[in-house]
Amino acid sequence: MTSSMSYPLSPSNRDKLVIGLLRLCATFAGAIVLFIVVFLAIESLPTLRHIGLFRFFTDASWYPSQGLYNLTPMLWGTLFAMVGSVLIATPLGILSAVFCHYYASPAVARPYRWLIELLAGIPSVVYGFWGLVVLVPLIGAIHPPGPSLLAGIVILTIMILPTIALMADANLANVPQQYLRGAAALGLPRWATIRRVVFPAAKSGLFTGVILETGRAIGETMAILMVCGNVVQTPHSLFDPMRTLTANIALEMAYALGDHRAALFVSGLVLMAMIAALVGAADWISRGRIYG
Amino acid sequence: MKPSTSTPDTQPWVPLEKQPACCAPSPLIEVKQLSLHYGQKPAFHDVTLSINKGCITALVGPSGCGKTSFLTSLNRLTDIIPGCRVAGRIRIDGIDVLAPQTDVIRLRRRVGMIFQKPNPFPLSILKNLEFPLREHGLKDHNQIAAKIETVLRDVGLWDEVKDRLSSPALALSGGQQQRLCMARALILSPEVLLLDEPCSALDPISSGVVEDLIVSLRGRYTILIVTHNLAQARRIADDAALFWVQNGAGQLIETGTVRQIFEAPRDPLTAAYVSGMRG
Amino acid sequence: MVNALERYHGGREWLASTLVWSAAALVIATFCWILGDILWHGLSHLSWTFLTAPPRNAGREGGIGPILVSTAVILGVCLGVSLPIGVGTAVLLAEFTTDESLFGRLTRRSLDVLSGVPSIVFGLFGNAFFCKTLGLGFSILSGGLTLACMVLPILIRSTEEGFRSVPSEYRLSAASLGLSRTTTLVHLLLPAAVPGLLVGLVLGVGRAIAETAALIFTSGYVDRMPESLLDSGRALSIHIFDLSMNVPGGDANAYASALVLVVLLLAINGMASWLAEHWLHRRIVTA
DSSP states (O other), X not given: OOSOOOOSSOHHHHHHHHHHHHHHHHHHHHHHHHHHHHHHHHHHHHHHHHHOTTHHHHSSSEEGGGXXXXXXXXXXXXXXXXXXXXXXXXXXXXXXXXXXXXXSOHHHHHHHHHHHHHHHTSOHHHHHHHIIIIIHHHHHHHSSOXXXXXXXXXXXXXXXXXXXXXXXXXXXXXXXXXXXXHHHHTTOOHHHHIIIIIHHHHHHHHHHHHHHHHHHHHHOOHHHHHHSBOOOSOOOSTTSOBOOHHHHHHHHGGGOOHHHHHHHHHHHHHHHHHHHHHHHHHHHHHTTOSOO | OOOTTOOOOSSOOOOOOOOOOOOSOOEEEEEEEEEEEETTEEEEEEEEEEXXXXXXXXXXXXXXXXXXXXXXXXXXXXXXXXXXXXXXXXXXXXXXXXXXXXOHHHHHHXXXXXXXXXXXXXXXXXXXXXXXXXXXXOOOHHHHHHHHHHHHHHTTOHHHHTTOTTSBGGGSOHHHHHHHHHHHHHTTOOSEXXXXXXXXTSOHHHHHHHHHXXXXXXXXXXXXXXXXXXXXXXXXXXXXXXXXXXXXXEEEEEEEEHHHHHHSOSSHHHHHHHTTSOO | OHHHHHHHHHHHHHXXXXXXXXXXXXXXXXXXXXXXXXXXXXXXXXXXXXXXSOEEGGGTEEOOHHHHHHHHHHHHHHHHHHHHHHHHXXXXXXXXXXXXXXXXXXXXXXXXXXXXXXXXXXXXXXXXXXXIISOOOSSHHHHHHHHHHHHHHHHHHHHHHHHHTSOHHHHHHHHHTXXXXXXIIIIIIHHHHHHHHHHHHHHHHHXXXXXXXXXXXXXXXXXXXXXXXXXXXXXXXXXXXXXXXXXXXXXXXXXXXXXXXXXXXXXHHHHHHHHHHHGGGOOOOOO
């Protein structure tokens, strides 16, 4: 036996202390989301109570100084921007990934992938800035004014494209080699293989990735704020300026008081609800899949 | 029997004591009606046997009959395997191993374990050996150095590594790594050594060296060795126990001295297994 | 018959090929346009003076010195808070909770949700909690704490991965030697998990620097050199925002600031990629 064991704290007690500390850390971390929801609720409850949720969708317009709190124009703005950008970014992103894996030579694919990673790291404010000084005047020259739904869609597309491409890239890499060899052995040409073998195999992973990016598109604030014009109206054409839910909060928070401020918190809750629904859908879809 | 790597050295070196094979049975470990479950699945059921002090006992039988699980219950490694439940009684030198109030850390110092795949820590050779010593309270630098040299000589590694004690342990060959793991277990001066197929991941030459080492430890340590290799069991063990899967769980079929098991087995299953007709 | 099939395939293939290459070309062109534009306009205004001098005339002239300092301090607060909590949580989840434990599942689920919360909502929360309830006002502290909440899920996920990649044999052999869990953790597992931790750290820093929406209502707009943690301070991303939206004629400096931000982020993300590729494969450590 080795000589006397002397610990300041016996190993089992030390372990207990350490585990207790770690539990504390984890409790903090886990509680943050709760805090967020609770504080949002606290700030919005008084208004919800005496204005009522219904009016947030049925008032004449969003005009806080006159006590009107209709969120619908902003909801439409968010929806249109999101749908437009996802519709464009998804095929482009997936095709980019297909390009990297199946069409480009390694010498081309590596720098291409590197470029996409680079772009995934550019902050939204820089994209928004570029949109403001380059894109908006360009659109304005075609069809005034410049700031518009179209600008928002383009910028949003550019922002979510890299991440979709990277996620698709990872998903395509996971397709088992046997599938590809089997297709080659059957004499299937490249696109047919991609369409009939690779896509079905990577389907749920791709889908999950797209849904997550849709959530990001909904939550994007700065870039949209900078290029969309921030007029409270339901956009009726691509060239109409509009405002999203997120931009709404960012613009008015600085000077909002009382009910107005609380109304902004309500819209924050609505945002959380939308994203929660999306994440729940992504979860539900990717559950119980044998592959992907 | 000296390990084959000994060479004359400046410092006088005392070879390992070898006590005569201890066949006056004095049980050190007593297991009564031990059962182990992983979740709902039983690994083995109702095992009762005694292990004699200072002897080498081989646990034989085909894979999947709970031999390794049995080993892990002896030093309560089952505590950290998720979903594992153990029932029954184990006494090692009078200590009730499974009792909740037993000091597990003290237990694991007295019962050492070597795993199938050599797994030295990703540290230097020196640190691998120093680490457990320091953890168990030994602070004196000279004593530590002395112990390290002793144990490395015991496992036959001293001459091979004495010039590079600070190099990474993972840079050693498989056989050397396994011997280092044995040194690491031995440096705590345990009474019992649990060996889980220690040679199966090694090439034949390293395997032979490790086997010689195990034999040289007879008498000083009580050794349990799980092995698939019947010839190895026959070569080195004093006692043997045969495990088999019956009714969906591992069962202990027969125990006895190696001579009994291999030449005069009582159970027909044993006879079939040792003669190579089954398993 | 065979010829008809081949032609059909041939036509399809050609179309697909064109589509794919066009997509790639479009992507490359767009991004080269953006990056080129920023580089072109920003490079001319970049200089050492720019990086160190304080802004003058609402930022139209002068530099971004105090802003870089504010950004660094906000980052420091963010990491100083999120690192201990994040590593602690990751260690607990990876080493001390089983897959069935309720606590573990709840914590993981809540962190998953947290990582999906949009940054403006963090801004709202930060404003309501740190600025108002805790009374910190518009300050670097509020901003840093808000960012810490944002960065936590990234840090935890990556560190947990680092721990999971340590082979279980180490834990088993450490236990069989009678080593306490704390010792195993500190001397064996943590060093082995450091690469994962670093990757998470770097990714978190990247996300924090790029953040704007969460900071507008928490750390404020003041562009002076901050004197204390409770002072308001302007981060680089906010500076770009302000110059482009609120300051007519501020575009020139906005371009330069944007260039600085992009270069910083490139360096950070590049480091994360490099770390992930090289360090996570190194197992042998000389001690």
